[in-house]
Amino acid sequence: MLIAEGYPSLTKTVTRRWLVVAAVSVLVAVVVYLLAVHTTTGQLLENAALRGADQAGTGDQNAADEALGEITVYSLAVAVVAVAAIGLARRRVDLAIAAAGLIVAGQLITQALKRFVLPRPSLVPVDGPYVENSLPSGHTTIALTVLFAALLVVPYRWRGVAIFFVLSWAVGIGAYTVTAKWHRLSDTLAADAISLAVACVASWWLARRGMVRHHDGPRRIPRVIIVVFTVLAGLSFLALGVVLSGAPLAQQGLEATVRDDAYVIYLAAGSFASFGSIATALVFLATWRRLEIA
Numbered sequence: 001m002l003i004a005e006g007y008p009s010l011t012k013t014v015t016r017r018w019l020v021v022a023a024v025s026v027l028v029a030v031v032v033y034l035l036a037v038h039t040t041t042g043q044l045l046e047n048a049a050l051r052g053a054d055q056a057g058t059g060d061q062n063a064a065d066e067a068l069g070e071i072t073v074y075s076l077a078v079a080v081v082a083v084a085a086i087g088l089a090r091r092r093v094d095l096a097i098a099a100a101g102l103i104v105a106g107q108l109i110t111q112a113l114k115r116f117v118l119p120r121p122s123l124v125p126v127d128g129p130y131v132e133n134s135l136p137s138g139h140t141t142i143a144l145t146v147l148f149a150a151l152l153v154v155p156y157r158w159r160g161v162a163i164f165f166v167l168s169w170a171v172g173i174g175a176y177t178v179t180a181k182w183h184r185l186s187d188t189l190a191a192d193a194i195s196l197a198v199a200c201v202a203s204w205w206l207a208r209r210g211m212v213r214h215h216d217g218p219r220r221i222p223r224v225i226i227v228v229f230t231v232l233a234g235l236s237f238l239a240l241g242v243v244l245s246g247a248p249l250a251q252q253g254l255e256a257t258v259r260d261d262a263y264v265i266y267l268a269a270g271s272f273a274s275f276g277s278i279a280t281a282l283v284f285l286a287t288w289r290r291l292e293i294a
Contacts, residue, residue, distance in 0.1 A: 014207045017287055022200035029193035033118060033135060036186030040123045041254060045245075045265060046184040047126060048258035052266025053181045064176035071139055071173070079103060079146045086153040094209055095293060098202040099149040106145035106198045110136045110191060136194055137177050137187035143170035144195035144277065148284055152202065156215050156292040159285075160223030167230065167281050174277040175270045185269040192280040199284055206293070213294040227285070234278035241271035 036042035053061075080100045087096025113136060120133035147170045150162045174192070177183035206212055245268035248257040257265065 014212055014287075014291065015204055018200040018204040018207065021283065021287055022197040022204070025193040025197035025200065029136070029190045029197070032186050032189045032193065036184070036189075037118070037120055037133075037135060038123075042186070043124045043126075044254065044258045046186060046269070047124065048262040049178065049185060049266045049269035050181050052262035052264070052269075053179055055263040056179055056266070060179055064179040067172060067176050068139055068180055068182060071142055076103070076107070076142060079142075079149075083146075083149040083153050090153070090155070090293070092211070092293065094206065094211060095153055098206050099153045102149045102152070102198055102202040103142070103145045105202075106141045106195050107138065109194055109198065110138050110141040113194075114138070134183050135187045136190040137174070137183040138191070139177050139182065140174045140188045140191035140277070141195050143173035144192060144280060145198065146170070147281060148195065148199035148202075151285065151288065152199075152206070152293075156217070157220065159288075160220060160226050163223070163230065163281070163285070164226050167278070170281065171274050171277040174273045178266070178270050178273050185273055188273045189276045192276045196280050196284055200287065203287065211294050212291055215290050215292040227282070230278060230282060234275050234282065237271045237275035237278065241268045241275060244268035244271065 036046060080103050083099040083103065084096040087093070087099050114133060118133055118135055120135075147162075147166045150166050151159060154162050174188045177188055178185060203212075244264050248261045248264055252260075
């Protein structure tokens, strides 16, 4: 193990931090899967959100299909090469490996879980695509891991720029998967958690190699403004989701809500998906607060 001279205590501290966040993220993914997939209530609500997506405007559906369609094997390869190139440009081979490996590992884990590991029991009477397992969302994992890889490889002074441009795209992808009916809300939330866990493991690996140090420079006001705005946006999405889902459930109960208010449940699912992506990004950013690649 390589330890940067003068930073042994820092390395130990940040290593523990990232391991804890990674473990909690895995636990969150498990809880999301159990509550959404292995309960009747979870399946009823998420199936209602999919039906509600049919009522979304044509413009919204076209935008969702177009945004998701741009994510292909080729565009994923370009993203991997791009973050690796930035790491190499900084003369950090380890950084290039961590950033590129983060994106690749996220997809390998997501696809393995979705295709071979996680079953979807039939708890409610449905047919067609609703019976297929789609947890976790591969597209959401791509969006979040690309964001996290970008935050890793860019210099400290450019993090605000990366957040501004990449986060809005990543949040949109998570919500679009629900609009396009490619995924359920739980698929996006599980993908958020898995992406965060993998990103924290990559950060832990970099810290173990002595590549992380404190940033002692001044705060950058534009980045602070971007973070504050992002926090407020996340809280707004959370509040909107709670109101949209909580009001009909409290007034008329589960059965009537999933039967008569599918569109409202869809809107709530989209809001929660956006909140999940924002919250995940903010947690990862918080683990790197005032830290940078040495």
